[in-house]
Amino acid sequence: MAEVTLKNLAEMLNLSISTVSRALKNHPDISNETKVKVKELAAVLDYEPNTYAINLRTNHSREFGIIIPSISNDFYQSFISSLEEEVRLYGYSLIILQSGNNQVTELENLKRCKQNRMAGVFVSITSNTSDISNFLKLDEQHIPIIFFDKVPSFEACNKVCVDDNYAATLAAEALISKNKKHILSIFGNPKMSITTKRLKAFEATFKKYNSDANVVIQSTNSTEEAFQMVQYYLNEKERIDAIFCMSDEILIGTMKAIQVLGLKTPNDVGVIAISEGIIPTFYHPQITYIETSGFKLAKMAFSRMLACVAGSTYVQELKIESVLVQGGSL
Amino acid sequence: MAEVTLKNLAEMLNLSISTVSRALKNHPDISNETKVKVKELAAVLDYEPNTYAINLRTNHSREFGIIIPSISNDFYQSFISSLEEEVRLYGYSLIILQSGNNQVTELENLKRCKQNRMAGVFVSITSNTSDISNFLKLDEQHIPIIFFDKVPSFEACNKVCVDDNYAATLAAEALISKNKKHILSIFGNPKMSITTKRLKAFEATFKKYNSDANVVIQSTNSTEEAFQMVQYYLNEKERIDAIFCMSDEILIGTMKAIQVLGLKTPNDVGVIAISEGIIPTFYHPQITYIETSGFKLAKMAFSRMLACVAGSTYVQELKIESVLVQGGSL
DNA sequence: AAATTTAGCGCAAACGATTGCGAAAATGTT
DNA sequence: AACATTTTCGCAATCGTTTGCGCTAAATTT
Structure with a gap:
């Protein structure tokens, strides 16, 4: 036929x-x-x-690209899921491109977006991407770029991200209001800007409230490291009464340790995390956490993208304020 | 410029x-x-x-579509992640379309794939999709379809899925070899073919080995239900000595219950699951599970797709044999 | 030197949809 | 009835790439 x-x-x-x-x-x-x-x-x-004929004529397609380090991450998953919904409702399609946290692949993906003359591109950069000139080149082709989550420090570009300061502040305030005195605070890789931001705001909050709490700051690179660390600290004489986990990864390791030691939250030890929101529901009582969900972020990123596609040349840095989700772990 | x-x-x-x-x-x-x-x-x-001009001329693009109920699922996540890698290596792009387990949306997505004359479409159908005539229509447009995971029962189509019989059999054999006698076996929604297949093979295996184990079969629709159920059974007089979880969802509820009761695996109670593989690592000791990873499935689905794109009209049903991943929970 | 081959390049149509402009037909006006 | 206007439609170009065919001039053969 x-x-x-x-x-x-x-x-x-x-x-x-x-x-x-x-x-x-x-x-x-x-x-x-x-x-x-x-x-x-x-x-x-x-x-x-025929879509192809229309694309040729108009010289643009109704497709957005999204370049991320990896899909296998709760945050990106919720972001993509949410973004796909929006995109579809507006008659666009979403093309996924993983960079595998590799700059070369990231660049290839970017090229693909340019070749396919996509309507726009959402990007979360790899942890070692510093030169973003290639990204900005897309502007010449009138392909707007929205950076999200892991954004470059360069100023003149559209960014949508979590307010790390605010999230860490909320967590610190929660710990202070619960009157915790011996707090183990576990952060991620100190090279990542996300870590330094959260750490800074976290410490500043304790100072601001003149807290007399003993706050132990530690950093880890993996779930396993967090697991070992928490076991070590919970066996110390002067018992830790609360643990702060900067990420889901750390939370998982922390909870493993707590369970191995046969302890229970919140009585034996309190736990609070900054999390995407899925992992905290895996425990009972559910973990109290500061939400950094990809859902809202995706909605914001998309509406910003629509504005850019519509011709807005205005550059913006948007931040999402997290909320404290009360579980029973603190 | x-x-x-x-x-x-x-x-x-x-x-x-x-x-x-x-x-x-x-x-x-x-x-x-x-x-x-x-x-x-x-x-x-x-x-x-100009890609558009080439597409118009050749009347097909280097894009594959993937229609799934939802991204927010470990299995699909690993499937997509793996598929995207392959697809990219071969110079194709991958377009994600979520159906939200809704037949109407699923149909719309299918239409999009047809309109965009994609090179091929990967589909995992919604739990209540029975009429697949619309899917088969794509064949007229020479757009091959590979069904994966949740596949229709209709025979004359390309399917790639997990060997549910084999997975359930492996789990049953593991329980038998560990000499478990009071086994709580929790399955999912009995309306889903995946449930009936696994249940059937599971029971058959106990029969085959003439096992004298007391196997309690139950079904649930959510993590919460599993949580309640496991608490109930573990409080019974005649203590359950092992729990089988058909899915990650169920495993999470089960582990919550075990932790609430202050029990530990494998001594207090053994646990084995059929899982994608991420969740089992969240516990210590790690959960022993039968792997149904999306990674391998995606590779198979893709190679089948390539064959179809190359002109193969041959229809195939491929199954992946799971493996037992030894944790320490059984 | 004439005939034939071949190397090197351009014309034009095609893919399918859109759109400015002009033409024919229908209607209205005096 | 002659003219003006409006309705209704078709021609042809355009987007960028590909490709069959034909053309010219040089190279080769006879």
Whole structure:
């Protein structure tokens, strides 16, 4: 069965291609009579305009790209899931490109976005991407870029990210209000900006409230390290009464240790985390956490993207304020 | 800065468009001299062929679609992650379409794939999709479809899925070899084919080995239900000595209950699950599980897809045999 | 030197949809 | 009835790339 094209329809109806095209688009030049005839046949034959032809003509497609280090991460997962919904509702498609936290692959992906003349690109950069000139080149092709989550420090670009200061502050305040005195605070890789930001705000909050709490700051690179560390600290004489986990990764290791030692939250030890929100529900009582969900972030990133596609050249840095989700672990 | 096109290059070099095109493609009709000139200019100006024009001409794009109920699922996540890698290596792109387990959305997504004349579509159907005629229509447009994971029962289509019989059998054998006698076996929604398949094979295995174990079969629809159920059974007089969890969802609820009761695996109670593999590492000791990873499945699905794209009309149902991953929970 | 081959390149159509412009037909106006 | 206007539609170009065919001039053969 041959494809149904305007040409096809035109021949069948003894009309010109242009008339058929206009009829389908309700162009005022076309009589009602012909419109009806054309539309009927189009419906019967299930005519669908050829996307490729339209893309060629308009020189842009209704596709967005998203470049991320890896899908296998709760945060990106919720971000993508949420973004895909929005994108679909607006008649766009979403193309996923993983960089595997590799700069070369990241660049290749970027090139793909350029080649495919995508309507726009969402990017969360790899942890060692510093030169973003290649990203900015897309602007020449009028392909807007929205950076999210892991954003470059360069100023003149659109960014949407979690307010790390605020999230860490909320966590610190929660610990202070619960009157915790011996707090183990576990952070991630100190090279990452996310870590330094959170750490800074965390410590500043304790100072601000003139807290007399003994706050032990530690950093880890993996769930396993957190697991070992928590076991070590919970076996110390002067018992830790609360643990702060900067990420889901750390939270998982922390909870493993707590369980191995046969302890329970919140009585034996309090736990609070900054989390995407899924992992905290895996425990009972559910973990109290500061939410840094990808859902909201995706909505914001998308609305910013729409503005850019519509022609906004205005550059913005948006931050999402997290909220404290009360579980029973603190 | 204007786009660099063949026309542009041709004018600059005082050549015809066709010559430029052929020069770039190393056509034998073109002299070496011109080839060099053309290629040099193309390189300098960073010429990139217009994908839209090529798509229009060839009437197909290098894009695959993937339609799934939801991304927020470890299995799909690993599947997509793995698939995206393959797809990218072969110069294709992957477009994600979530159906939200909704048949209407699923159909819309399918239509999008047809409209965009994708090179092929990977589909995991919603739990209540029974009529797959719409999927088969894509064949008319020469768009191959590979069903994966949740596949229709209809025979004449390409399917790639986990061998549920084998996975459940492995789990049962593990329980038998550990000499467990009071086994709580928790399955998912009995309406889903995945549940009935696993249940059937599970029971059959106990029979086959003439096991005298007391196997309690239960079904749940959520993590919360599993949580309640396990608490109930573990409080009974005749103590359960092992729990089988058909899915990650159930495993999470089960472990919550075990922790609330202050029990430990494997001594107080053994646990074994069929799982994607991430969740089992969240506990200590790690949960012993039968792997149903999306990674391998994605590789298989992709190679099958390549064959179809290459013209294979041959229809196949492929199954992946799971393996037992030894943790310390049984 | 004439005839034939071959190397090197350009013309033009095609993919399918859109749109400015012009033309014919229908209607209205004097 | 002659002219002006409006309705209704078709021609042809365009987006960028590819490709069959034909053309010219040089190289080869006779």
